[in-house]
Amino acid sequence: MSATEQPALSDVVVIGGGIGGVSLAYELAGDRRVTLLERESTLAFHTTGRSAALFLETYGNSTIRALTTASRDFLVNPPDCFRSDLLTPRPLLQFAATGRGNALEAMYTDVSRLTPDAQLISPTDACTFFPPLRPELIDCALYEPHSMEVDVHALHQGFVGGLRQRGGRIHT
Structure with a gap:
């Protein structure tokens, strides 16, 4: 950055490049300037990168089950930034x-x-x-x-791509 260049400003800084961080950053970037910070050299290095995920509406307590059911439409009909199907029948x-x-x-x-x-x-x-x-x-x-299997990689990458399309910045 030159002496006359101003640093990019953010309304929100999200820490963590796993599924939680990138999904939050994606949503916030719809109407805010968002920067995502990840300590590792790559996103989703820890649990997201190793996840075997099932979409189970019978799993967990009543709050978890309600959240799972509420997310079905998004996962079945994701926004255009998600380039592949996210769910496979299982x-x-x-x-x-x-x-x-x-x-x-x-x-x-x-x-x-x-x-x-x-x-x-x-x-x-x-x-x-x-x-x-x-x-x-x-x-x-x-x-x-x-119940269905969730393609965690496609879900994560869809949020990453969507964050970038919305002008969000990612720093690893």
Whole structure:
């Protein structure tokens, strides 16, 4: 920078180049000047870079499940800066070992409000989805037919590209 050049100003500085930092920076850059700072030499070096992510509307407490459900439309229909599909169908089967069926039934009652596609199924039905299961060793199963795998790299890179399109700056 020359002696007469002014440093770039930012309204917001976001620290951290993982999925949390870049998604926040992307959103804020819609109407603010944003700078993203990352200590590492590359973005998403730590947990984002190693994430195996599933979109599960039955996972977590009621707040997490509500946030997951609310994010479905964004992930299914992302903005143009996301250049590939973010989700791939990956149905999920959870099962309760003998004596643990009540816990899974209670979970089903709770999650079915937000996830009406979730199904409580019999041990025999569970074995049709996963034949190595032994029906005599489980009480019941929870099948989530519309759970999906999240392409974490595509999601992260979409936010990075979108941040740059919105004029955001990234410093590693």
